[in-house]
Amino acid sequence: MTEECIARIAEEKKGLARELRFFDASVWLGHPEGFPLAEEMVPDDIKQVLTSRFITGGLISHWRGKSLSAQQGNEAVLQAVRGKDKSLTAIWTGLPLFPAESGLVPGIVDVPGEVRAVRIFPKSHGFPCVIWCMGSLCDWLSARRIPLFIWHTELDWPSLYAIAKAFPDLAIVIETQVRKILYHTRPLFALMRDCRNVFVELSNFAGQGFVEYAVQEFGAERLIFGSFLPVNDPLVAIGMVIDAEISRQEKGLIAGENLRRLISEA
């Protein structure tokens, strides 16, 4: 093996990554909670890394929306994207609509145009992920075609199944952070089989053959590229897409077309 061969293989991978126009569901501002070696990035640094990793844009979140409060996280991420180029739009943090809380809470106030999705943290924010508590928010999101994002570490599977069934027009994106989703593949795949409105994000969807399995069982339309930058290297999830044993068209859907479609309906 020569250095020239390595350089050639690298160029081929770069070429495919550029063609696929990756669009990222999981980019984060603020101090990463629970990842002591990860370094916080400012928006300009994030843009630079995304460009260098062949990512055209995506949805940006703020750690403060989990670790401090929904309202302060929503304010911070809105400030970061407002008035900037449109390649990055925001995910806000959501709460149950009752009891009604003041400040920038989606459903209590309308979401601005820069916000294209809502994420909930039921376990961290002290509410159950069940219809009698979450139903009004799900109704509100569903009516506006705003997708709901949730980390798998924040949910319980029977409750999410009930919500996905009760709100079939609500797109629910299960995110594979903040630990690998490997230990939960049995309920995840059963849920995806039964609920076509459930999607899975890729940043830690890293078990052997998961991409091919999910494409075969559920269709490429159900997979959403996400990097979890700046904790993770975007090349991890990019590598799983560009080297997958699926068609070029399916790679394009996963890389960015699915997410662009989801948020364009919002």
Place this chain on the structure above:
Amino acid sequence: MEDKFVIDAHLHIGPLGAFFLPQTEPDDLVHLMDRLGMSHAICMDHLSIMEGCGAGLDNHRERFERSKGRVYYLGVFHPLRASACLAALDRARDWPGFAGIKIHPAMHRVQADDRSYEPVWAFAHQYHLTILTHSWSVSDYNPVQRLATPDWFEAYVNSFPHARLVLGHAGGRGNGRGQAIRMVNEHPNVYLDFAGDIFCHRLIEQLVQRVPVEKILFGSDFPWIDPRAHLSRVLLAEVPSAAKIKILRNNAMNIYKLGLSC
């Protein structure tokens, strides 16, 4: 073999009840190796990790031969089954495909400096073998990881200098990383691999800056982790191509003494 050059130096074989995996078998592995340009792999089966190598070494030897010498193997030393494991290791140490020893203090729930490991270190020292260990950081959600933080290995590393130690997972995603880097820099017989879900941004670039590149090995943790999650981040890392060749192939050949050519 120029089209296949990568050596995956840390992977597993076989199903595991704790979760569903669509691809875990040797045929799945060889198919993947062919697709990804992997010439060789170094594996351990889940059965041996759970019960010690007496249970799995014969299957490994057969697998090595069936793969035409591509799938090397390690013998797992379980400290609570020390005598049986040592006997099995002694029987296998000259077998074709035998590449060294695996220990897993977190899985076996015996801290890495415990005296029950001494026989296997003495064995590795006597025969100049490589030990691959699981290593991680102190974890609030998985407390047994504290048994395998890199510092715990230091006394044995000092006592048995002819044994080579590979710190699997490079000490994990927290305080173990710094310990692993220190150990690799301070001890000529300590190395690291980055198998597993340590997907940290710019990890490859940081490792190349902080430790000698000859001490970094490519490993995936198949089937827990798909090798494709690691391969592109190495091939596209901002490090010289010569370093990538060492990480992806040459270092595994040298550290595990595989008897292959560059």
